[in-house]
Amino acid sequence: MTDTDENKNAALDLTTKNLAVFPVHASGEKVKCPAVTGSWKSHSTSDPCEAALLWEQSPNAAPAIDCGKSGLVVIDVDVRPGKDGREGWEKLAAQHGGLADTPLVSTPSGGNHVYFRQRGGMEPPGCGTGSLPPSIDAKGAGGYVVGCGAVTAAGRYELIGGSLDRIAELPEWLYDMLRPADEVRQMQVRAELDAPREIEAAAAWLASDAPPAIQGLGGDNQTFKIAAELVRDRALTPETALDLMLEHYNPRCEPPWLPADLHKKVHSAVGSARGDIGSKTAEGMFGGVVAVPRPASITPVPKKSRGLQVQRLSEIETEAVDWLWPNHFARGMLNLIAGEPKIGKSQLLMHVSSVITRGGTWPSGETCSKGGVLCVQAEDAVKQTVRPRFIAAGGDPELFAVLNTTKPEDGDERALRLSHDLGDVESWLEANPEFRTVIFDPLTAYLGNADSHKDAEVRAVLTPLAAMAERLGVTVIAVHHLNKGGHGGGASGRLAGSAAFLQVARTVHMVVRDPDEPVNRRIFQVHRANLGKPTPGRSFHLEETTVPARGGITAEISRLVWGQEKTVDLDEALDTTRPKRESQVDKAMTWLRDRLAAGPVESGELELDAKGNGISRAALRRAKDELKVVTMKDRGKAFGAWYWSLPSADKLFGPVTLPEEKRLQ
Known part of the structure; x- marks a missing residue:
């Protein structure tokens, strides 16, 4: 195997561990420097398909790991002529009772890379030496290291201990050593916490004068500074600071933070903020409460209720599932249609919409109640594709609305982001009660800055969407893509991105090629519907037709035609590793x-x-x-x-x- 093959395989292996990689030069004057155009941070990815494309463009490159995006802190123990950090690292680890089992990588110079996960709820360390011994430094947020398994002109980066499947969390003592020394001292509380006048002043400041976070312009650091001022200078508890930032500051950010991420920022600020508590309040400046020692690192345990909604089961009445299409699409829930590209998912969605808007009949024989459909789509031209397909399917255009973009106050027109705009969507639906179905094509286009491969970030977007569907009794139907397979897991393993898509949706359908007529015929079949009874799949094909167009001419378009009931083995149909049976x-x-x-x-x-x-x-x-x-x-x-x-x-x-x-x- 050549070095080129080894480096590409190493890169793909790292992505399977959910580590973000990008190419760096493996030799020459620019060895270990990014081998991409522009910022390496914008190219790093944990998606194996995207990584494969990067290495097609830079086949001779070695893989580097984006530490910040991968959630890593890597300790770089350097060995150079006259400098050897290994002894200092061994002594340091021994002083603290040794290290947990974590990956240890040997570097070509004879040194080591020690991998750790970032500490949860704390501000991720950046790059630097902190108070570490000589010849030892850390690569964290904003930094990168040549990845495990890479081969450069200097030699190989080889895993010699631990496993990338089990990366230990950064020890607290090591986290403290990576912070500047003046941050670790004890702080003094110089003012009453959560004083009403300070809360009022902070709210006004956040709503107008506090600099908002702008992506690409230091938004992470800016938000951390804002949070630090609230919990340090203005003597607010983390809970109050978070509430104020969510209400008054977050809407001004571009893009707004996910609530879970903002929660981390606030509590990281508690642990990392410098200075005395309340130093900028009136009491702090002119002598208020007696100084009381308060540690810089505070465990983020809420002191008051954050609005938990708890009900006894005896207070809840049983309800039957309300089906839009029996055993297929449930009202008040999120429903997915998944399939490979160009297989007919969007055509199917237009056909379903046409049945809804005209109160037509489902292919299984049930009559659909008539209603409106709000379409949120990003892949097809409305005039040339969406409308002609919908008309060809026989839909009522008066009951079909397209949400194109959104234009916030004092902002530029942009695509919809569910993490920020879901409230506006809900308001529109409440104002237009005849519209009780919302379709997304595809759903991943509207996740905002959430990483579609991370469960927590996907759930932070989908859970509120599902909750809105339940509140309004709206049917949400969304198109989802498949990955390229090859990793097992059957049909469920082919869903692209996080497993949260499968888990949050109440029904999941697959569109696959008919193994007996793979060229022209497709099968639409339920893959997961734990609320309905088993339902056979159904074949369909697309036929060419024409619809009237502007100027008195006709537009050629295709429409869906249902066939007979037919059920296939979805695991077999979507398994890219097994040979297909003869049709x-x-x-x-x-x-x-x-x-x-x-x-x-x-x-x-x-x-x-x-x-x-x-x-x-x-x-x-x-x-x-x-x-x-x-x-x-x-x-x-x-x-x-x-x-x-x-x-x-x-x-x-x-x-x-x-x-x-x-x-x-």
Whole structure:
């Protein structure tokens, strides 16, 4: 295996551990420098497909790990001529009772990289030495290290201890050593905590004068400074500071923080803020309460209720599931439709919308109650694709609305972000009660800055969306993509991103190719619906049609046509690692090619032989079309038999055009 192959494989292996990687030069003057255009932070990714594309563009590069995005702090124990940090590191670890089992990587210089997870609820350390011994430094937020398994001109970065599947959390003593020395001292409380006048002043400051966090312009650091001023200078408890920032500060940020992330910022500020508590309050400046020692690191334990909603089961009445389409789409819940690209998910969504808006009939026979559909979509042109497909499906355009973009006050027009704009969506739905279905195509386009591969971030977006659906009784139907597979896990393992998509949605459907007719026919089938009874899948295909367009012309478009009930093994259909079984059409093509190899055969005889070999007339017809079989009549006989032959056969009969009534049906 070449170094190029080893580095690419190492990069992909690191992504399977949810570590974000990007290419760095493996040799030359720029060795270990980013091998990407622009900021390396914008290229780092934990998605194996995206990583593979990066290495297609830089095949000779070695993988580096983005420590901040990966949630890592890596201790770099350096070895250079006259400098050796290994002894100092060993003594340091021994003084604190040793280290937990965590990955240890040898570097080409003879040094080590020691991997740790960032401490939960604390501000992630950056890069630096802090109070560490000489020749030892840390790579944290904003830094990177050459990854485990990489090969450079200097040598190999090899895992010699621990496992990347079990990375220990950064010890508290080591976290403290990475902070500047003047941050670790005891602080003094110089004012009353949560004084009403300070709360009022802080709210006004956050709403107007506090600098907002802007992505790409130091937003992380800016938010941390704001939180630190609230809990330090203004003598507010973490709980009060968080409430005020969520209400008055977060709406001004671009983009707004997820509540869980803002919670971490506030409590990190408690542990890392410098200075005395309340130093900028009136009491703190002019002599207020007696100074009381208070440690800089405070365990974030809430002192008061944060609005927990608790009910006894005896207070809750049982309700039956309210189905929009029985055993398929549930009202008041999140429902997913997943499938590979270009397989018909969006077409299916337009057909479902048309049934809803006209109060039509589902293919299983039930009548759908009529209602409006709010469409939030990002992949198709509305005028050229969305509207024509919807009209071709027979929908009522008066009950179909498209949400294109949003334009906040004093802001630029932008795409919808559920983490910020869900309240506006709910307000619109409340003002338009006839609209009781919302569709997203695809759902991942509206997650905002949430990482679609991280459970906590995905849940932080989807849980409020599901809660809104339940409050309003709205059916939410969303398109979701599949990954490229190859890692096992069956159909569930093919869902792209975090497992939270599968877990939060109440029903999950798959659109797959019909194994018997993979070219043109698809199967729509329930994959997960723990609230409904088992339901067979159903085939469909797309047919070409036209709809009226502006200027008196027609627009060509396709529409969905349902077929028969048909259930397939979804795990098998979506397993990219196992060979696909031969379809009925493939079988028919092989048989027909062999049967016609010796020359033309009478059509009636072919049909009988095909039936005897277990080949249906439909499969035979498809095979005939795929092989471009020539149809011919016995020359000179008015009522002669019709024959089939392969395109190259014209020995005995002259090719003629088969009349429509004589075509194989």
